[in-house]
Amino acid sequence: MTIASRHEQELRAAARHINRRRFLTVTGAAAALAFATNLPGTAQAAELDARRITEDPFTLGVASGDPLPGSVLLWTRLAPKPYEPDSGLPRARVEVSWELALDARFTRVVRRGTVTAHPEFHHSVRADVGGLAPDRVYHYRFRAGTWISPVGRTRTAPAPGARINDLKLAAVSCQAYHDGYFTPYKHLADEDLDVVFHLGDYLYEYAVNATGGARAYTDRTLPALFNRETTSLEDYRLRYALYKSDPDLRAAHAAHPFVVTWDDHETENNYAGGTPENDVPPEEFLLRRAAAYRAYWENQPLRAPQRPDGADMRLYRRLSFGRLAQFDILDTRQYRSNQAYGDGWQLPGPESDAPSRTMMGKAQERWLLNGWHASRALWNVVPQQVTFARRRSVNDPKVSMDAWDGYPAARTRFLDGARATGVENLMVLTGDVHVSYAFDIKRDFENPASPTVGTELVTTSVSSGKDGADRPANYDRLMQGNAHLKFYNGRRGYTRITLGTKEARADFRTVSTVTTPGAPVTTAASLTTQAGKPGLELS
Structure with a gap:
Protein backbone atom coordinates (compact mmCIF):
# COMPACT_ATOMS: atom_id res chain seq x y z
CA MET A 1 0.00 0.00 0.00
CA THR A 2 1.34 3.43 -0.91
CA ILE A 3 1.79 6.29 1.54
CA ALA A 4 -0.97 8.27 -0.14
CA SER A 5 -3.37 5.31 0.03
CA ARG A 6 -2.74 4.96 3.76
CA HIS A 7 -3.36 8.68 4.12
CA GLU A 8 -6.70 8.42 2.31
CA GLN A 9 -7.75 5.54 4.56
CA GLU A 10 -6.87 7.57 7.66
CA LEU A 11 -9.00 10.47 6.44
CA ARG A 12 -11.96 8.25 5.61
CA ALA A 13 -11.74 6.49 8.96
CA ALA A 14 -11.81 9.82 10.73
CA ALA A 15 -14.76 10.94 8.64
CA ARG A 16 -16.81 7.89 9.68
CA HIS A 17 -16.42 8.90 13.32
CA ILE A 18 -17.51 12.52 12.84
CA ASN A 19 -21.14 13.49 13.22
CA ARG A 20 -22.63 13.89 9.70
CA ARG A 21 -24.26 17.21 10.56
CA ARG A 22 -20.86 18.61 11.51
CA PHE A 23 -19.58 17.73 8.06
CA LEU A 24 -22.19 19.97 6.46
CA THR A 25 -19.99 23.01 7.11
CA VAL A 26 -16.57 23.41 5.59
CA THR A 27 -15.22 24.57 8.94
CA GLY A 28 -16.34 21.40 10.68
CA ALA A 29 -14.88 19.26 7.92
CA ALA A 30 -11.57 21.09 8.10
CA ALA A 31 -11.32 20.44 11.84
CA ALA A 32 -12.09 16.75 11.38
CA LEU A 33 -9.69 16.30 8.51
CA ALA A 34 -6.91 18.23 10.21
CA PHE A 35 -7.11 15.81 13.12
CA ALA A 36 -6.37 12.89 10.79
CA THR A 37 -3.87 14.57 8.48
CA ASN A 38 -0.50 12.91 8.46
CA LEU A 39 2.06 15.63 9.31
CA PRO A 40 5.85 15.44 9.76
CA GLY A 41 6.72 14.09 13.17
CA THR A 42 3.64 11.94 13.59
CA ALA A 43 5.08 9.07 11.56
CA GLN A 44 8.61 9.22 13.01
CA ALA A 45 10.08 8.85 9.53
CA ALA A 46 13.65 7.60 9.30
CA GLU A 47 16.35 9.69 7.66
CA LEU A 48 17.76 8.84 4.24
CA ASP A 49 21.34 9.80 3.47
CA ALA A 50 20.96 11.85 0.28
CA ARG A 51 24.18 10.31 -1.04
CA ARG A 52 22.25 7.06 -1.48
CA ILE A 53 19.95 8.63 -4.11
CA THR A 54 21.16 7.07 -7.36
CA GLU A 55 18.98 8.94 -9.88
CA ASP A 56 18.46 12.65 -10.46
CA PRO A 57 15.88 13.78 -7.86
CA PHE A 58 15.30 17.22 -9.46
CA THR A 59 13.19 16.00 -12.38
CA LEU A 60 10.41 18.49 -11.61
CA GLY A 61 12.65 21.53 -11.70
CA VAL A 62 12.74 24.49 -9.32
CA ALA A 63 10.49 27.47 -8.63
CA SER A 64 10.28 30.61 -6.56
CA GLY A 65 7.30 32.66 -5.47
CA ASP A 66 5.60 35.42 -3.51
CA PRO A 67 8.49 37.90 -3.60
CA LEU A 68 8.73 40.30 -0.65
CA PRO A 69 11.17 43.21 -0.27
CA GLY A 70 13.52 41.14 1.89
CA SER A 71 12.69 37.54 1.11
CA VAL A 72 11.55 35.03 -1.45
CA LEU A 73 10.23 31.47 -1.26
CA LEU A 74 12.27 28.76 -3.05
CA TRP A 75 10.70 25.42 -4.01
CA THR A 76 11.58 22.03 -5.44
CA ARG A 77 10.44 18.43 -4.94
CA LEU A 78 12.60 15.33 -4.88
CA ALA A 79 11.30 12.85 -7.44
CA PRO A 80 13.83 10.46 -9.02
CA LYS A 81 10.87 8.54 -10.51
CA PRO A 82 8.12 11.14 -10.81
CA TYR A 83 5.56 8.83 -12.44
CA GLU A 84 5.56 6.44 -9.49
CA PRO A 85 3.39 7.07 -6.40
CA ASP A 86 6.38 7.28 -4.04
CA SER A 87 8.47 9.20 -6.61
CA GLY A 88 11.18 6.57 -6.25
CA LEU A 89 12.04 7.44 -2.64
CA PRO A 90 11.52 5.50 0.59
CA ARG A 91 9.39 6.79 3.47
CA ALA A 92 12.27 8.76 4.95
CA ARG A 93 13.18 12.41 5.40
CA VAL A 94 16.02 13.85 3.32
CA GLU A 95 18.23 16.85 4.08
CA VAL A 96 18.52 19.22 1.12
CA SER A 97 20.83 22.22 0.92
CA TRP A 98 20.21 25.43 -1.00
CA GLU A 99 22.27 28.39 -2.17
CA LEU A 100 21.34 31.90 -3.24
CA ALA A 101 23.81 33.98 -5.24
CA LEU A 102 24.09 37.25 -7.12
CA ASP A 103 25.23 35.44 -10.28
CA ALA A 104 24.24 32.30 -12.14
CA ARG A 105 27.72 30.78 -11.69
CA PHE A 106 27.48 31.09 -7.89
CA THR A 107 30.76 32.91 -7.47
CA ARG A 108 29.02 35.41 -5.16
CA VAL A 109 26.88 33.34 -2.79
CA VAL A 110 24.95 35.51 -0.32
CA ARG A 111 22.83 32.93 1.53
CA ARG A 112 22.90 29.17 2.02
CA GLY A 113 21.16 26.70 4.28
CA THR A 114 19.48 23.32 4.62
CA VAL A 115 15.86 22.20 4.76
CA THR A 116 14.19 18.85 5.25
CA ALA A 117 12.18 17.09 2.56
CA HIS A 118 9.53 15.18 4.51
CA PRO A 119 7.85 12.08 3.06
CA GLU A 120 4.57 13.28 4.57
CA PHE A 121 4.74 16.22 2.16
CA HIS A 122 5.82 14.00 -0.74
CA HIS A 123 9.43 15.19 -0.35
CA SER A 124 8.58 18.73 -1.37
CA VAL A 125 11.13 21.34 -0.34
CA ARG A 126 10.60 25.00 0.47
CA ALA A 127 13.11 27.51 1.79
CA ASP A 128 11.82 30.91 2.91
CA VAL A 129 15.00 32.92 2.47
CA GLY A 130 15.15 36.25 4.29
CA GLY A 131 17.68 38.99 4.89
CA LEU A 132 17.83 39.90 1.20
CA ALA A 133 18.17 43.25 -0.53
CA PRO A 134 14.97 44.65 -2.05
CA ASP A 135 14.43 44.85 -5.80
CA ARG A 136 17.37 42.56 -6.53
CA VAL A 137 17.83 39.64 -8.93
CA TYR A 138 19.16 36.44 -7.34
CA HIS A 139 20.00 32.96 -8.59
CA TYR A 140 19.38 29.79 -6.60
CA ARG A 141 19.88 26.04 -6.65
CA PHE A 142 19.40 22.98 -4.47
CA ARG A 143 21.67 20.05 -3.68
CA ALA A 144 20.77 16.54 -2.48
CA GLY A 145 23.78 14.34 -2.00
CA THR A 146 25.81 14.56 -5.20
CA TRP A 147 22.88 15.87 -7.23
CA ILE A 148 22.53 19.57 -8.07
CA SER A 149 19.29 21.06 -9.31
CA PRO A 150 18.85 23.35 -12.31
CA VAL A 151 19.57 27.00 -11.53
CA GLY A 152 16.62 29.28 -10.96
CA ARG A 153 16.38 33.04 -11.23
CA THR A 154 14.24 35.10 -8.87
CA ARG A 155 13.77 38.67 -7.74
CA THR A 156 12.76 40.40 -4.52
CA ALA A 157 10.09 43.11 -4.44
CA PRO A 158 11.05 46.79 -4.07
CA ALA A 159 11.19 48.29 -0.59
CA PRO A 160 7.96 49.64 0.94
CA GLY A 161 7.44 53.19 -0.21
CA ALA A 162 10.06 52.91 -2.97
CA ARG A 163 9.33 55.00 -6.03
CA ILE A 164 9.84 52.76 -9.05
CA ASN A 165 9.22 53.67 -12.66
Missing part, protein backbone atom coordinates in the same frame (compact mmCIF):
# COMPACT_ATOMS: atom_id res chain seq x y z
CA ASP A 166 7.74 50.43 -13.93
CA LEU A 167 6.86 46.85 -13.08
CA LYS A 168 6.80 44.12 -15.72
CA LEU A 169 4.58 41.13 -15.10
CA ALA A 170 2.70 38.41 -16.95
CA ALA A 171 -0.61 36.69 -16.35
CA VAL A 172 -1.19 33.03 -17.27
CA SER A 173 -3.92 30.44 -16.67
CA CYS A 174 -5.49 27.17 -17.75
CA GLN A 175 -2.93 24.60 -18.87
CA ALA A 176 -4.67 21.34 -19.76
CA TYR A 177 -1.91 18.82 -20.48
CA HIS A 178 -4.17 16.71 -22.68
CA ASP A 179 -5.09 19.71 -24.88
CA GLY A 180 -1.61 20.50 -26.12
CA TYR A 181 1.97 21.52 -25.48
CA PHE A 182 2.87 24.32 -23.08
CA THR A 183 4.54 26.30 -25.86
CA PRO A 184 3.55 29.72 -24.44
CA TYR A 185 5.74 28.99 -21.41
CA LYS A 186 8.78 28.59 -23.66
CA HIS A 187 8.32 32.19 -24.79
CA LEU A 188 7.35 33.41 -21.34
CA ALA A 189 10.67 32.12 -20.00
CA ASP A 190 12.47 34.45 -22.43
CA GLU A 191 10.51 37.57 -21.44
CA ASP A 192 12.05 40.31 -19.28
CA LEU A 193 9.67 40.13 -16.30
CA ASP A 194 9.66 40.88 -12.60
CA VAL A 195 6.92 38.39 -11.65
CA VAL A 196 4.33 36.01 -13.15
CA PHE A 197 0.77 35.62 -11.84
CA HIS A 198 -0.88 32.24 -12.38
CA LEU A 199 -4.65 32.73 -12.15
CA GLY A 200 -5.82 29.16 -11.83
CA ASP A 201 -6.35 25.78 -13.49
CA TYR A 202 -2.69 24.86 -13.10
CA LEU A 203 -3.82 21.29 -13.74
CA TYR A 204 -6.99 19.50 -14.76
CA GLU A 205 -8.60 16.61 -12.98
CA TYR A 206 -9.56 14.87 -16.22
CA ALA A 207 -7.93 11.66 -17.42
CA VAL A 208 -4.86 11.78 -19.67
CA ASN A 209 -4.49 8.82 -22.01
CA ALA A 210 -1.34 6.95 -22.96
CA THR A 211 -0.50 9.27 -25.86
CA GLY A 212 -0.99 12.51 -23.91
CA GLY A 213 -4.30 13.44 -25.54
CA ALA A 214 -3.83 16.15 -28.19
CA ARG A 215 -0.07 15.86 -27.80
CA ALA A 216 -0.39 12.55 -29.66
CA TYR A 217 2.92 11.10 -28.50
CA THR A 218 4.48 8.55 -30.82
CA ASP A 219 7.81 8.22 -29.01
CA ARG A 220 6.53 7.60 -25.48
CA THR A 221 3.64 6.07 -23.58
CA LEU A 222 2.25 7.53 -20.38
CA PRO A 223 1.46 5.14 -17.53
CA ALA A 224 -2.13 3.98 -17.16
CA LEU A 225 -2.37 5.62 -13.72
CA PHE A 226 -2.87 8.98 -15.45
CA ASN A 227 -5.85 7.71 -17.42
CA ARG A 228 -8.37 8.40 -14.66
CA GLU A 229 -9.91 11.42 -13.00
CA THR A 230 -8.07 12.70 -9.94
CA THR A 231 -9.92 12.07 -6.68
CA SER A 232 -7.32 10.85 -4.16
CA LEU A 233 -4.19 12.44 -2.76
CA GLU A 234 -2.10 10.00 -4.78
CA ASP A 235 -3.96 11.00 -7.97
CA TYR A 236 -3.39 14.73 -7.47
CA ARG A 237 0.26 14.27 -6.58
CA LEU A 238 0.90 12.21 -9.69
CA ARG A 239 -0.92 14.71 -11.87
CA TYR A 240 1.37 17.52 -10.67
CA ALA A 241 4.33 15.31 -11.53
CA LEU A 242 2.98 14.85 -15.05
CA TYR A 243 2.43 18.57 -15.57
CA LYS A 244 5.78 19.59 -14.12
CA SER A 245 7.52 17.11 -16.41
CA ASP A 246 6.83 19.59 -19.23
CA PRO A 247 10.15 21.32 -20.04
CA ASP A 248 8.55 24.65 -21.02
CA LEU A 249 6.67 24.91 -17.72
CA ARG A 250 9.87 24.12 -15.82
CA ALA A 251 11.74 26.77 -17.82
CA ALA A 252 9.17 29.46 -16.97
CA HIS A 253 9.31 28.61 -13.27
CA ALA A 254 13.11 28.72 -13.31
CA ALA A 255 13.12 32.10 -15.08
CA HIS A 256 10.65 34.08 -12.95
CA PRO A 257 9.06 34.13 -9.49
CA PHE A 258 5.42 33.02 -9.63
CA VAL A 259 2.44 34.17 -7.57
CA VAL A 260 -0.21 31.46 -7.77
CA THR A 261 -3.89 31.17 -7.01
CA TRP A 262 -6.26 28.38 -7.96
CA ASP A 263 -9.59 28.10 -9.72
CA ASP A 264 -11.74 24.98 -9.93
CA HIS A 265 -9.86 22.31 -11.87
CA GLU A 266 -7.11 21.99 -9.27
CA THR A 267 -9.91 20.20 -7.38
CA GLU A 268 -13.02 19.63 -9.54
CA ASN A 269 -14.78 21.51 -12.32
CA ASN A 270 -17.06 24.35 -11.11
CA TYR A 271 -17.20 23.34 -7.47
CA ALA A 272 -18.47 26.09 -5.17
CA GLY A 273 -17.21 26.19 -1.59
CA GLY A 274 -18.21 22.84 -0.09
CA THR A 275 -20.57 21.97 -2.95
CA PRO A 276 -19.24 19.58 -5.61
CA GLU A 277 -20.08 19.60 -9.30
CA ASN A 278 -21.81 16.24 -9.03
CA ASP A 279 -24.24 14.80 -6.51
CA VAL A 280 -21.92 13.14 -3.99
CA PRO A 281 -22.12 13.24 -0.17
CA PRO A 282 -20.57 16.43 1.26
CA GLU A 283 -18.06 14.53 3.37
CA GLU A 284 -16.84 12.63 0.32
CA PHE A 285 -16.26 15.84 -1.62
CA LEU A 286 -14.51 17.54 1.30
CA LEU A 287 -12.14 14.59 1.57
CA ARG A 288 -11.37 15.10 -2.11
CA ARG A 289 -10.92 18.84 -1.54
CA ALA A 290 -8.54 18.19 1.33
CA ALA A 291 -6.44 15.93 -0.91
CA ALA A 292 -6.43 18.47 -3.74
CA TYR A 293 -5.49 21.38 -1.48
CA ARG A 294 -2.67 19.44 0.13
CA ALA A 295 -1.18 18.42 -3.24
CA TYR A 296 -1.48 22.02 -4.46
CA TRP A 297 0.51 23.34 -1.52
CA GLU A 298 3.12 20.60 -1.87
CA ASN A 299 3.73 21.48 -5.52
CA GLN A 300 3.64 25.28 -5.53
CA PRO A 301 6.06 27.95 -4.22
CA LEU A 302 3.86 28.93 -1.29
CA ARG A 303 4.87 29.91 2.23
CA ALA A 304 3.94 28.15 5.48
CA PRO A 305 0.86 30.35 6.18
CA GLN A 306 -0.73 28.86 3.07
CA ARG A 307 -0.34 25.28 4.26
CA PRO A 308 -3.82 23.70 4.28
CA ASP A 309 -5.65 22.66 7.40
CA GLY A 310 -7.69 19.71 6.24
CA ALA A 311 -10.16 20.96 3.62
CA ASP A 312 -9.37 24.63 4.27
CA MET A 313 -6.49 26.71 2.92
CA ARG A 314 -5.94 30.47 3.28
CA LEU A 315 -4.83 31.36 -0.24
CA TYR A 316 -5.87 35.01 -0.50
CA ARG A 317 -2.98 37.29 0.37
CA ARG A 318 -1.41 40.65 -0.46
CA LEU A 319 1.87 41.69 -2.11
CA SER A 320 3.20 45.20 -2.66
CA PHE A 321 5.80 46.55 -5.09
CA GLY A 322 6.90 49.89 -3.68
CA ARG A 323 4.44 52.72 -4.20
CA LEU A 324 3.66 51.60 -7.73
CA ALA A 325 1.41 48.57 -7.22
CA GLN A 326 -0.49 46.59 -4.63
CA PHE A 327 -1.72 43.10 -5.54
CA ASP A 328 -4.67 41.62 -3.66
CA ILE A 329 -4.72 37.97 -4.74
CA LEU A 330 -8.23 36.53 -4.36
CA ASP A 331 -9.74 33.08 -3.91
CA THR A 332 -13.15 33.11 -5.58
CA ARG A 333 -13.67 29.35 -5.38
CA GLN A 334 -13.35 28.19 -1.76
CA TYR A 335 -15.89 30.53 -0.12
CA ARG A 336 -18.46 31.25 -2.84
CA SER A 337 -22.18 30.56 -2.77
CA ASN A 338 -23.32 27.73 -5.02
CA GLN A 339 -24.00 28.70 -8.63
CA ALA A 340 -27.60 29.80 -9.17
CA TYR A 341 -30.08 27.99 -11.40
CA GLY A 342 -27.95 24.88 -11.68
CA ASP A 343 -24.89 26.64 -13.16
CA GLY A 344 -24.15 27.28 -16.84
CA TRP A 345 -25.51 30.16 -18.93
CA GLN A 346 -28.91 31.13 -17.54
CA LEU A 347 -31.34 34.01 -17.35
CA PRO A 348 -30.60 36.07 -14.23
CA GLY A 349 -33.38 36.23 -11.67
CA PRO A 350 -34.20 36.38 -7.96
CA GLU A 351 -31.93 33.45 -7.11
CA SER A 352 -28.81 34.89 -8.74
CA ASP A 353 -29.66 38.47 -7.68
CA ALA A 354 -30.06 37.65 -3.97
CA PRO A 355 -28.07 40.17 -1.86
CA SER A 356 -26.70 37.43 0.37
CA ARG A 357 -24.85 35.69 -2.45
CA THR A 358 -21.08 35.88 -2.15
CA MET A 359 -18.10 35.21 -4.38
CA MET A 360 -15.40 35.70 -1.73
CA GLY A 361 -17.07 35.17 1.65
CA LYS A 362 -17.46 37.85 4.31
CA ALA A 363 -13.99 37.54 5.81
CA GLN A 364 -12.22 37.91 2.45
CA GLU A 365 -14.46 40.83 1.48
CA ARG A 366 -13.50 42.66 4.69
CA TRP A 367 -9.83 41.86 4.12
CA LEU A 368 -9.98 43.28 0.59
CA LEU A 369 -11.66 46.52 1.68
CA ASN A 370 -9.23 46.97 4.57
CA GLY A 371 -6.33 46.49 2.17
CA TRP A 372 -7.71 49.05 -0.25
CA HIS A 373 -8.30 51.51 2.57
CA ALA A 374 -4.65 51.24 3.66
CA SER A 375 -3.21 51.20 0.12
CA ARG A 376 -0.97 54.03 -1.03
CA ALA A 377 -0.16 52.37 -4.34
CA LEU A 378 -0.77 54.01 -7.69
CA TRP A 379 -2.17 50.79 -9.20
CA ASN A 380 -4.43 48.47 -7.20
CA VAL A 381 -4.40 45.15 -9.02
CA VAL A 382 -6.67 42.22 -8.18
CA PRO A 383 -5.51 38.85 -9.58
CA GLN A 384 -8.47 36.47 -9.45
CA GLN A 385 -10.16 33.70 -11.38
CA VAL A 386 -13.43 34.27 -13.26
CA THR A 387 -14.70 36.99 -15.59
CA PHE A 388 -15.61 40.10 -13.59
CA ALA A 389 -17.20 42.34 -16.25
CA ARG A 390 -20.69 41.74 -17.58
CA ARG A 391 -20.61 39.44 -20.61
CA ARG A 392 -23.63 38.86 -22.85
CA SER A 393 -24.17 38.01 -26.49
CA VAL A 394 -26.20 40.47 -28.54
CA ASN A 395 -29.96 39.87 -28.16
CA ASP A 396 -29.33 37.15 -25.56
CA PRO A 397 -29.89 38.03 -21.88
CA LYS A 398 -28.31 34.85 -20.52
CA VAL A 399 -25.14 35.20 -18.40
CA SER A 400 -22.62 32.79 -16.90
CA MET A 401 -23.67 31.67 -13.43
CA ASP A 402 -20.08 30.63 -12.65
CA ALA A 403 -18.66 34.12 -13.30
CA TRP A 404 -19.30 37.39 -11.46
CA ASP A 405 -22.41 37.84 -13.64
CA GLY A 406 -23.97 35.12 -11.51
CA TYR A 407 -23.10 37.04 -8.34
CA PRO A 408 -24.17 40.65 -9.12
CA ALA A 409 -24.62 41.66 -5.48
CA ALA A 410 -21.06 40.57 -4.71
CA ARG A 411 -19.79 42.54 -7.72
CA THR A 412 -21.68 45.63 -6.55
CA ARG A 413 -20.13 45.34 -3.09
CA PHE A 414 -16.70 45.03 -4.73
CA LEU A 415 -17.16 48.17 -6.82
CA ASP A 416 -18.81 50.13 -4.01
CA GLY A 417 -15.88 49.21 -1.78
CA ALA A 418 -13.34 50.36 -4.34
CA ARG A 419 -15.17 53.68 -4.65
CA ALA A 420 -15.55 54.16 -0.90
CA THR A 421 -11.86 53.48 -0.22
CA GLY A 422 -10.67 55.83 -2.96
CA VAL A 423 -9.22 53.28 -5.37
CA GLU A 424 -8.68 55.18 -8.62
CA ASN A 425 -6.54 52.88 -10.77
CA LEU A 426 -8.28 49.54 -10.40
CA MET A 427 -7.12 46.61 -12.52
CA VAL A 428 -8.59 43.11 -12.37
CA LEU A 429 -6.57 40.18 -13.77
CA THR A 430 -8.60 37.14 -14.78
CA GLY A 431 -8.17 33.65 -16.29
CA ASP A 432 -10.61 30.73 -16.67
CA VAL A 433 -12.27 31.27 -20.07
CA HIS A 434 -9.50 30.21 -22.52
CA VAL A 435 -9.68 33.48 -24.48
CA SER A 436 -8.22 36.97 -24.17
CA TYR A 437 -10.56 39.82 -23.25
CA ALA A 438 -9.92 43.47 -22.44
CA PHE A 439 -12.84 45.14 -20.64
CA ASP A 440 -13.59 48.56 -19.31
CA ILE A 441 -15.14 48.07 -15.88
CA LYS A 442 -18.34 50.13 -15.66
CA ARG A 443 -19.92 51.39 -12.46
CA ASP A 444 -23.25 50.16 -13.85
CA PHE A 445 -22.98 47.58 -16.62
CA GLU A 446 -26.66 48.06 -17.51
CA ASN A 447 -25.92 51.63 -18.56
CA PRO A 448 -23.29 52.01 -21.34
CA ALA A 449 -22.94 55.70 -20.41
CA SER A 450 -22.03 54.81 -16.83
CA PRO A 451 -18.54 55.93 -15.72
CA THR A 452 -15.61 53.63 -16.37
CA VAL A 453 -14.03 52.82 -13.01
CA GLY A 454 -11.31 50.31 -13.90
CA THR A 455 -9.88 47.77 -16.30
CA GLU A 456 -10.17 44.00 -16.57
CA LEU A 457 -7.53 42.04 -18.46
CA VAL A 458 -8.49 38.42 -19.11
CA THR A 459 -5.58 36.23 -20.13
CA THR A 460 -6.14 33.31 -22.46
CA SER A 461 -5.16 29.74 -21.67
CA VAL A 462 -1.72 28.23 -22.02
CA SER A 463 -3.16 25.15 -23.76
CA SER A 464 -6.77 24.53 -22.67
CA GLY A 465 -9.15 24.50 -25.61
CA LYS A 466 -6.41 23.31 -27.99
CA ASP A 467 -5.35 25.71 -30.76
CA GLY A 468 -8.26 28.14 -30.70
CA ALA A 469 -8.85 30.89 -33.29
CA ASP A 470 -8.18 34.59 -33.59
CA ARG A 471 -11.91 35.16 -33.96
CA PRO A 472 -14.01 32.53 -32.17
CA ALA A 473 -17.45 31.66 -33.51
CA ASN A 474 -19.19 34.06 -31.11
CA TYR A 475 -16.82 36.99 -31.81
CA ASP A 476 -19.34 39.29 -33.48
CA ARG A 477 -22.12 38.49 -31.02
CA LEU A 478 -19.96 39.28 -27.99
CA MET A 479 -18.36 42.40 -29.43
CA GLN A 480 -21.80 43.78 -30.40
CA GLY A 481 -23.36 42.81 -27.08
CA ASN A 482 -20.76 44.44 -24.84
CA ALA A 483 -19.74 48.01 -25.63
CA HIS A 484 -17.20 47.85 -22.79
CA LEU A 485 -15.38 44.91 -24.45
CA LYS A 486 -12.39 46.44 -26.23
CA PHE A 487 -10.53 43.31 -27.41
CA TYR A 488 -11.31 39.62 -27.91
CA ASN A 489 -9.04 36.84 -29.20
CA GLY A 490 -9.26 33.05 -28.95
CA ARG A 491 -5.65 31.89 -29.44
CA ARG A 492 -3.44 30.39 -26.69
CA GLY A 493 -0.75 32.41 -24.94
CA TYR A 494 -0.31 34.84 -22.04
CA THR A 495 -0.66 38.53 -21.25
CA ARG A 496 2.36 40.73 -20.63
CA ILE A 497 1.60 43.84 -18.58
CA THR A 498 3.78 46.85 -17.83
CA LEU A 499 2.65 49.12 -15.00
CA GLY A 500 4.18 52.59 -15.22
CA THR A 501 3.76 55.88 -13.42
CA LYS A 502 1.65 57.36 -16.22
CA GLU A 503 0.02 54.38 -17.90
CA ALA A 504 -0.35 50.62 -17.95
CA ARG A 505 0.18 48.60 -21.13
CA ALA A 506 -1.13 45.10 -21.88
CA ASP A 507 0.37 43.02 -24.69
CA PHE A 508 -1.69 39.96 -25.56
CA ARG A 509 0.91 37.39 -26.65
CA THR A 510 -0.38 34.41 -28.64
CA VAL A 511 0.83 31.33 -30.51
CA SER A 512 -0.79 29.81 -33.60
CA THR A 513 -0.85 26.22 -32.31
CA VAL A 514 -0.29 24.12 -29.21
CA THR A 515 -1.26 20.74 -30.66
CA THR A 516 2.15 20.69 -32.34
CA PRO A 517 5.22 22.02 -30.50
CA GLY A 518 7.45 24.96 -31.35
CA ALA A 519 5.05 27.66 -32.60
CA PRO A 520 6.44 31.23 -32.54
CA VAL A 521 4.85 33.94 -30.41
CA THR A 522 3.31 37.15 -31.70
CA THR A 523 1.51 40.12 -30.14
CA ALA A 524 -2.15 39.95 -31.11
CA ALA A 525 -2.88 43.42 -29.74
CA SER A 526 -1.62 46.02 -27.29
CA LEU A 527 -3.87 48.25 -25.18
CA THR A 528 -3.12 51.02 -22.71
CA THR A 529 -4.95 52.72 -19.86
CA GLN A 530 -3.89 56.02 -18.35
CA ALA A 531 -3.26 56.50 -14.63
CA GLY A 532 -6.09 58.61 -13.25
CA LYS A 533 -8.19 58.15 -16.40
CA PRO A 534 -9.63 54.61 -16.55
CA GLY A 535 -10.50 53.20 -19.94
CA LEU A 536 -8.66 51.06 -22.49
CA GLU A 537 -7.36 52.19 -25.85
CA LEU A 538 -5.72 50.16 -28.63
CA SER A 539 -2.14 51.32 -29.12
